[in-house]
Amino acid sequence: MFDAPNTKIKNIDIAIVGFGNVGRSLAKLIVYKRQVLEDKFNLRINVKAIFDSKGAVVKEEGFSNYELLKLTEIPRSKISEFENGLRGASLKEIYDKIKPNIHVELTPSNYIDGEPSTSNILTALNLDCNVVTATKSPLVLHYDEIFSLTKKKGLKVKFRGTVMGGTPFIDLLMSLKSYEIIKVEGILNATTNFILSTMYEKLISYEQALAEAKAIGVAEADPSIDIKGIDAAAKLIIIGRLLGKRISLDKVERDDISKLTLNDIINSIKENRVIKYIATIDESSASVKLRSLEKSDPLANINGTTNAVRIVTDSGDLFFVGKGGGGMETAHSVLDDIISIGVSS
Amino acid sequence: MNNPQVIKIGGSLLRSSKSYVESAQNIKKFIEEKETTPIVVVSAMKGATDLLIKVAENNDKHALKTFIENYLNVASELDNYSLLERVKYLLDKLVKVSEGNVNDLKRFDLILSFGEKISKLILTSALENEGIKACSLDADELIITNDKHGDAEIDLGMSKSNVVVMKELISEGILPVIEGFIGRSYSGEITTLGRGGSDYTASSISHMLNASHLYLITDTPGIYSSDPNLISNVKLVKELDYQEALEASLFSIKRINPKTFLPLLNSNTEVHIGLWNNFNTTVRNSTSVSKDQKVKVIGYKNEGGGEDNIKIGIVGREAPKDSEVIKRVIETLASDGIDYNEIYINKNRPSISIAVSKDIFVKALSSLHNSLIEVR
Numbered sequence: 210m211f212d213a214p215n216t217k218i219k220n221i222d223i224a225i226v227g228f229g230n231v232g233r234s235l236a237k238l239i240v241y242k243r244q245v246l247e248d249k250f251n252l253r254i255n256v257k258a259i260f261d262s263k264g265a266v267v268k269e270e271g272f273s274n275y276e277l278l279k280l281t282e283i284p285r286s287k288i289s290e291f292e293n294g295l296r297g298a299s300l301k302e303i304y305d306k307i308k309p310n311i312h313v314e315l316t317p318s319n320y321i322d323g324e325p326s327t328s329n330i331l332t333a334l335n336l337d338c339n340v341v342t343a344t345k346s347p348l349v350l351h352y353d354e355i356f357s358l359t360k361k362k363g364l365k366v367k368f369r370g371t372v373m374g375g376t377p378f379i380d381l382l383m384s385l386k387s388y389e390i391i392k393v394e395g396i397l398n399a400t401t402n403f404i405l406s407t408m409y410e411k412l413i414s415y416e417q418a419l420a421e422a423k424a425i426g427v428a429e430a431d432p433s434i435d436i437k438g439i440d441a442a443a444k445l446i447i448i449g450r451l452l453g454k455r456i457s458l459d460k461v462e463r464d465d466i467s468k469l470t471l472n473d474i475i476n477s478i479k480e481n482r483v484i485k486y487i488a489t490i491d492e493s494s495a496s497v498k499l500r501s502l503e504k505s506d507p508l509a510n511i512n513g514t515t516n517a518v519r520i521v522t523d524s525g526d527l528f529f530v531g532k533g534g535g536g537m538e539t540a541h542s543v544l545d546d547i548i549s550i551g552v553s554s
Numbered sequence: 555m556n557n558p559q560v561i562k563i564g565g566s567l568l569r570s571s572k573s574y575v576e577s578a579q580n581i582k583k584f585i586e587e588k589e590t591t592p593i594v595v596v597s598a599m600k601g602a603t604d605l606l607i608k609v610a611e612n613n614d615k616h617a618l619k620t621f622i623e624n625y626l627n628v629a630s631e632l633d634n635y636s637l638l639e640r641v642k643y644l645l646d647k648l649v650k651v652s653e654g655n656v657n658d659l660k661r662f663d664l665i666l667s668f669g670e671k672i673s674k675l676i677l678t679s680a681l682e683n684e685g686i687k688a689c690s691l692d693a694d695e696l697i698i699t700n701d702k703h704g705d706a707e708i709d710l711g712m713s714k715s716n717v718v719v720m721k722e723l724i725s726e727g728i729l730p731v732i733e734g735f736i737g738r739s740y741s742g743e744i745t746t747l748g749r750g751g752s753d754y755t756a757s758s759i760s761h762m763l764n765a766s767h768l769y770l771i772t773d774t775p776g777i778y779s780s781d782p783n784l785i786s787n788v789k790l791v792k793e794l795d796y797q798e799a800l801e802a803s804l805f806s807i808k809r810i811n812p813k814t815f816l817p818l819l820n821s822n823t824e825v826h827i828g829l830w831n832n833f834n835t836t837v838r839n840s841t842s843v844s845k846d847q848k849v850k851v852i853g854y855k856n857e858g859g860g861e862d863n864i865k866i867g868i869v870g871r872e873a874p875k876d877s878e879v880i881k882r883v884i885e886t887l888a889s890d891g892i893d894y895n896e897i898y899i900n901k902n903r904p905s906i907s908i909a910v911s912k913d914i915f916v917k918a919l920s921s922l923h924n925s926l927i928e929v930r
Contacts, residue, residue, distance in 0.1 A: 237695065241719045275728045278689040282675075284639035424654020425661060426647070514742075535742060537695055 218251050221551040222271065222307065224258040224338075226300070226329050227315030228288055231343055231370070232259070233281040234540035235313070240274045242544065252551050257307040262316075264289025265298040269307055300329060304336045310554065311547055314342035320439060320458060323350035330366070334358045339554065341546040343370030343539050345443045349458060352450055365554070367546035372397065372444045373516045374539035375532030382451050388522040390452055394489040395518030396511050397444045399533030400435040401466050401486045403427045406512035409483070414471045427514060438463035438497035441488040445495045454490070462496040469499060477501055483509035557766040558593055558724055560823075562734060562756035565597035566773040568673060571631035578680035580771075580830045581729070585686065591724040593763070594688075595734045595756040596677050598669030599624060603735075609652050610665040618652055625672050637679040644672050659703035663736070663746045667694065670733035670752070678731045688729040691720070697755060699737035699745045706737055706745035708754070710817060713737075714762040721763055732759070750811035757825070761817035768818075770810075770827045776834030777808050777827055779927045780852045784916050789927060791850050795840035798850060798871055799825070801905045805853025805867035840871065848872040848879050849926040854919060857909065863895060864915040868922065871904040879926070880906065886925040892918045 225232050239254050246252045255271030263286045266272075272280065280291060289296045295303075304312075312333035316326045327347040330340050331354070340359075342348070347355060348368060359366045369379045382393075396402050400422060407418040419436075422428035434440050442461035449456045466486055477484050480501075485508055487500045502509040507528055511517040516533040519526055532538045561584065563577050585591060598606075602624065608617035622645050629641040648668045654661060674690050681688035696716040699706035720730045734752025739745045747754050753770055760768040777799075778788040794802065800815035802808075808827075815837070818825065825837035851869040873879045880899060883906060887894055896909040910918045 234695075237692075241696075241716065244718070244722055245715075274723060274726060275687055275689060278691075278728075282636070282640065282678075282690060284636060284643065287636075287639070290636075421654055424651050425664060426651070532742065538742070 218247060218253050219551065220253050220255055221311060221547065222255045222257050222309045223311045223313055223547060224260070224304065224307065224309040225256060225313045225315060226260045227317070227344070228259055228261040228280075229285065229315070229317070230536035231539045231543065232261075232315045234536035235315070235543055236277045236281050238537065238540045238544055240277050243274065246548065250548060250552055252548060254547065254551070257309055258303055259288060260298070260300070261288040262286050264294055264296040265303060266291045266294045267298075267303055267307060268293075300332050301336065304333065304338065308336075309338055311550055312338040312340050313543060313547065314340060314344045314347070315543070316344055318344050318346035318349075318434075318443065320346050320349065320434075320443065323347050327351045327355070330355055331358060334362055334364055334366075337362060337364065339364050339550045340366040341370075341543055341550065342366065342368050343374060343543050345371045345440075345447060348450070349443045349446045352455075365550050367550060368447070369546050370539045370542040371447055373518065373529075373531055374534040374542050376516075376529070377542070377545070378518060378529055378531065379447075379451070381529065382448065382520070385520070385522070385527075388524060390520060390522050392489065392491040392521040393445075393448050393452070393518060394487055394508075394521070395529075396485060396508060396516050397441040397488045397518070397533075398435050398438075398486065399514035399516060400428045400432060401438075401441075402511065402516070402533075403514050404436075404466065405469075405484065405486060408469075408471065408474050409478070410512075412471065412474070415467055415469050419467075436466050438465070438486070438488075441486070441497040442495070445488050445490045445497070449490050449495060452490070456490075456495050460495065462494070462498065464497065464499045466499060485509060485511075556590060558721060558763050559588065559590055559767045559769070560593045560595065560756050560760045560763075560765045561769045561771060562595040562752055563597060563677070564752070564770070564772040565600045565602070565673075567771060568597065568599045568677075571628040574628060574632065574676050574680040575683070577677060578684045578686070581681060582684045582686055585729075591727055591729050593720050593724065593759060593765075594677070594681075594729060594731045595752055595759065596670065596674050596731060597734055597752040598673045599628070602669035602673070603666060606666050606669050610662045613652065618649070621669075622648075625676075628676055629672075632676065632679055632683065634679050634683070637675060640675055641672055644668060644675070660743050663703050664744050666746050667736045667744045670735045674731055674733040681729060681731065686729055687727060688731055689723065691730050691732040693733050693736045693755065694738045694744050696732065697737035697758070699739055699747070701739045701741060701743075701745070703739075703743075703745055705748040706739065707813065708737060708747070708758045708817070709740075710758060710762055713758070717759055717762050720759070748811055748813070750809055750814070753814040754811045754817075757814045757823075758817045760823045761821055764821075765823045768823050768825045769833065770825060771830060772808075772827065773829070774808070775828045775832045777802065777851065779850065780919060780923050781806075781854070785920055785923050787923075790834040792835065793843050793847075794835065794837045794850060795843040795871060796821070796837060797840065798843075798869055798904045799837040801867065801869045801903055802851040802853055805851070805855050805865075805869060805905075807851050807853045807869075843871075845872055848876050852919060852923050852927065854915060862912045863909050864912050866908045866910060866915065866919055866922065868906040868908070868926065869904060873904065874899045874901060874906050882925060883908070883922065886921050887918070890917070890921040892921060894918070
């Protein structure tokens with residue numbers, strides 16, 4: 210079904226900006242899938258530049274498999290120490306030289322001013338690069354600016370990795386064109402869902418469950434973005450945009466899950482209910498709240514790092530379950546976005 | 555392109571920075587002599603997994619400290635700044651995980667995985683020091699297993715499309731180094747494959763990539779006819795077929811994980827077991843194994859149910875079919891005055907098994923070995 214023999218290989222030149230977990234997974238995934246992409250889609254993805262917080266490496270003809278794998282072995286923020294690495298390189302200077310087709314934004318989200326990702330994306334668009342981003346904050350804080358420039362330039366911005374990063378949820382939602390979407394609600398944050406389900410499973414306090422989440426790497430050292438609902442709220446804002454709603458971060462009502470006690474959990478068990486951290490967006494409001502659900506509610510049965518969303522539409526409910534994030538999972542979404550721009554451009 | 559060759563480096567060989575350097579030099583020699591780039595599967599350093607088990611089970615701080623010191627010493631001695639940084643990064647992660655102090659099989663596997671992960675980084679770096687283009691690949695991305703933590707089984711069908719990248723790399727002259735013993739479950743968590751799991755990783759990769767040869771490199775020159783700690787006159791076994799090797803591993807010969815030979819049944823991979831310069835045992839397809847030697851290995855295992863019973867296994871494809879062998883087994887036991895609780899002549903498997911009580915099993919093992927292997 211995918212075969213298209215004797216078609217010329219199409220080269221897609223990309224630059225990866227941000228080289229943490231997802232960036233490294235993406236570099237590896239491009240190596241792992243190189244042959245399949247050439248055979249199935251006649252696409253060759255050339256990584257021409259990689260940036261981290263301190264510098265960059267550039268190769269005009271694209272990095273080889275060997276170099277990409279070696280780059281993933283470089284310690285964090287040390288990419289400029291690789292052969293021919295550059296310290297403090299500017300995006301514009303390098304893009305003028307290598308002219309990538311796609312800018313891949315994978316820097317951490319920053320909900321205070323959206324930097325450096327917003328400037329990176331605007332610079333890339335101004336230089337006629339399409340954009341794939343897994344970073345949420347530019348879309349949350351500067352959506353209009355980014356998309357008006359995208360439209361003006363006739364480019365594409367894709368962001369499947371931002372919400373339920375390990376699944377094609379964003380693509381699914383965008384494809385629901387004939388439905389009226391009344392409400393979207395669900396479990397959008399893996400860390401907090403892991404904490405909650407661990408509290409139920411082992412009957413331990415919030416602090417103990419958080420410690421477990423940190424121990425196995427599900428929670429960051431500073432988990433406040435997750436436990437204060439900022440991450441889930443950011444995802445709601447992106448979903449809202451796809452539904453034509455414009456909401457700002459401070460308008461999303463949020464609970465802090467650290468206030469939850471083991472007593473709350475035990476009481477809910479007695480009442481045959483389950484407390485979940487539910488993100489909801491409908492016609493008039495958006496919120497990330499601790500909600501007590503009937504045990505029979507499908508969302509009450511989503512545990513661990515799994516995410517789930519219910520889309521309430523005029524023709525019934527749709528229910529979508531899948532992996533939240535993770536380096537490799539998100540890298541798959543990012544690569545799919547790259548391929549989709551690649552095959553259509 | 556020729557079929558790939560796979561080398562598995564056992565933990566018994568990895569004791570110091572010098573031994574990593576020696577392994578790298580031996581791999582280099584292999585590349586030069588065979589004119590091919592192999593795939594390398596590596597175990598954790600000797601003793602590392604035992605230390606991590608203590609960390610995981612009892613939050614043993616001393617074991618953690620020893621583990622960290624051992625690996626830091628090796629990494630520092632290789633004198634590569636980037637390696638040291640990455641080893642430290644993983645050790646920091648291990649310390650965080652160990653602080654969790656939760657009894658949970660997932661965490662157990664996560665902790666155990668660090669021994670192999672760090673060992674892989676060190677070997678890759680040692681190979682590069684020898685001027686070899688080597689790359690670390692991650693088993694927790696490429697090797698997909700079921701969710702059975704602690705004793706997971708590799709999903710060969712699902713992993714195959716992932717490990718194909720190794721073939722591409724070797725065709726470009728890049729040597730892939732991957733850790734054994736660990737994998738990634740369907741639900742995305744790190745799993746371990748059980749004791750001796752690195753052999754199983756190596757045999758699975760050999761199966762998936764249709765390797766022509768698999769070298770299991772260890773600290774003994776091959777598989778012995780019995781446990782050399784109990785029997786003084788053991789012989790090296792020259793040849794086994796996969797079924798016999800599987801049976802021998804079930805009777806704890808050389809502590810090879812029994813799952814190792816499962817992916818190879820019906821394959822064409824020749825398995826060579828031994829030292830770098832001396833592979834005495836070859837495991838291959840039964841059609842190419844000589845039938846002359848009826849009994850090859852006499853091993854034993856603790857029986858699950860009866861605590862005081864040990865099951866001795868007389869392994870050889872022809873053994874359970876040959877009345878001379880069966881007669882000799884019975885005569886030996888009778889003449890040496892050994893009481894047995896059960897003798898089982900298996901028609902579908904290449905073994906005869908005998909249940910004896912624990913206090914006489916060494917004597918039984920020794921009598922049978924003298925009669926069936928030593929005096930032929």
